[in-house]
Amino acid sequence: MAFSLFGIGKNNSDSTKNKVVEVKLDQIIPNRYQPRKVFDQDGIRELAQTIDEHGLLQPIVLREYEPAKYEIIAGERRYRAMKLLKWEKAPAIIEKMSDQETASLALIENLQRSQLSSVEEAQAYRQLMDLNHLTQSQLAKGMGKSQSFVANKLRLLRLITPVQTAILDHRISERHGRALLDLDEKQQRDMLMRIVNERLTVRQTEDEVARLLGRPLPSEIAELKAAAKRKELASLESHPEEVPAAPEETTPAKKTAPKRKAVKKPKNNKAKQVNDARLALNTIKKSIKMATTNGFEIRTQEKDSGDAYQLTIEIPKKQ
Incomplete structure (x- = not known):
């Protein structure tokens, strides 16, 4: 330094x-x-x-x-x-x-x-x-x-004094404090009492804050993501042939096997569609990560409905 x-x-x-x-x-x-x-x-x-x-x-x-x-x-x-x-x-x-x-x-x-x-x-x-x-x-x-x-450290100064004091005294953690940043003064004060008296974990605190603000619960979002991941892994394990293989050079012998091509074509297309959707989703996530790295506060909610990925992006006007 x-x-x-x-x-x-x-x-x-x-x-x-x-x-x-x-x-x-x-x-x-x-x-x-x-x-x-x-x-x-x-x-x-x-x-x-x-x-x-x-x-x-x-x-x-x-x-x-x-x-x-x-x-x-x-x-x-x-x-x-x-x-x-x-x-x-x-x-x-x-x-x-x-x-x-x-x-x-x-x-x-x-x-x-x-x-x-x-x-x-x-x-x-x-x-x-x-x-x-x-x-x-x-x-x-x-x-x-x-x-x-x-920028993230300085955001803690937006917390009311009792919450800052509770962090100083190690009665609550920094992550508890960050969960309260979107609440008004009264809500912060009330939630601080609940965290201390009920010994709420960070995830429980995040859920209670989400209920107050009418937002989806982080625990439910995390469970949906975990369930979607398990479903995807189970699908890949039960249908390993759907995982796209590395491209191979075409030989004369393979050209004379139309039946084999007819069987593979829909499977490869299905895998390609899955990959295209994930590629698009990951590209958006990278853009969000780049914005947060530059100091912007961005909240996202992700859901896998089975047929599509739903990604909700919220950017507060006051940064």
């Missing part, structure tokens, strides 16, 4: 970066733009034990925002571990940075090193975009991500 995209650290000399000093812990405050909202206390205790046994292998990075007062740029978990160990001073590197640079570097450092929750990651992306006036495309390029990945 290239920090230069955000203009960080360009004016800092190597001598400044490598100089380690001792700073009193009571002169240090956490970073205001720390994206992590929940710290694993067991993890902090384990880190403290490691530091106690082996020492601090990497100094924390600070900036002096007021005389003799310092703000953490990178290393808040190490700072918390040192406080737990009741250290008086912390080995640190002092950097000269603006508020924007401090905030951006803190966000990037956490995105690189910490396993942030999906909501924390989305909030960090939004803050980086706002601080540095970046588009989704520019941010994705700077972070080494696809634009669709960043």
Whole structure:
């Protein structure tokens, strides 16, 4: 990940970066733009034990925002571990940075090193975009991500605060949250209570949301697809001669066997029709996949009626 995209650290000399000093812990405050909202206390205790046994292998990075007062740029978990160990001073590197640079570097450092929750990651992306006036495309390029990945994370910020908090607290999963994106605020609140109280799975949640919105149930769609696949496989197993074979060169001997040609012709035509239908369906699906990769939200419903494939495509006007 290239920090230069955000203009960080360009004016800092190597001598400044490598100089380690001792700073009193009571002169240090956490970073205001720390994206992590929940710290694993067991993890902090384990880190403290490691530091106690082996020492601090990497100094924390600070900036002096007021005389003799310092703000953490990178290393808040190490700072918390040192406080737990009741250290008086912390080995640190002092950097000269603006508020924007401090905030951006803190966000990037956490995105690189910490396993942030999906909501924390989305909030960090939004803050980086706002601080540095970046588009989704520019941010994705700077972070080494696809634009669709960043767009999908940012969509989580459309969830109401209680749902985001539930994801942060690991009471529900990111996939639970994504299932609620099409609901209004009241519906999200009510469905969150049901997920927690009834311990709904992701698929059960998706079905309940579909019922609220009057849509086909995802579980039923999945079962129809599975049944169609089983039917297709059973048909191929019971009629293996219908699978089209590789084309063969015509020989004089084969030309004199009209009966054999008459038997094969309808079977080959039937297989060709099946293949043509699947080819058309797969071509449409590839186009949909290409659109979603470029950041568009597209919902599809697929059904095999036996005689035809039915594919319903829904593209919300507000992306």
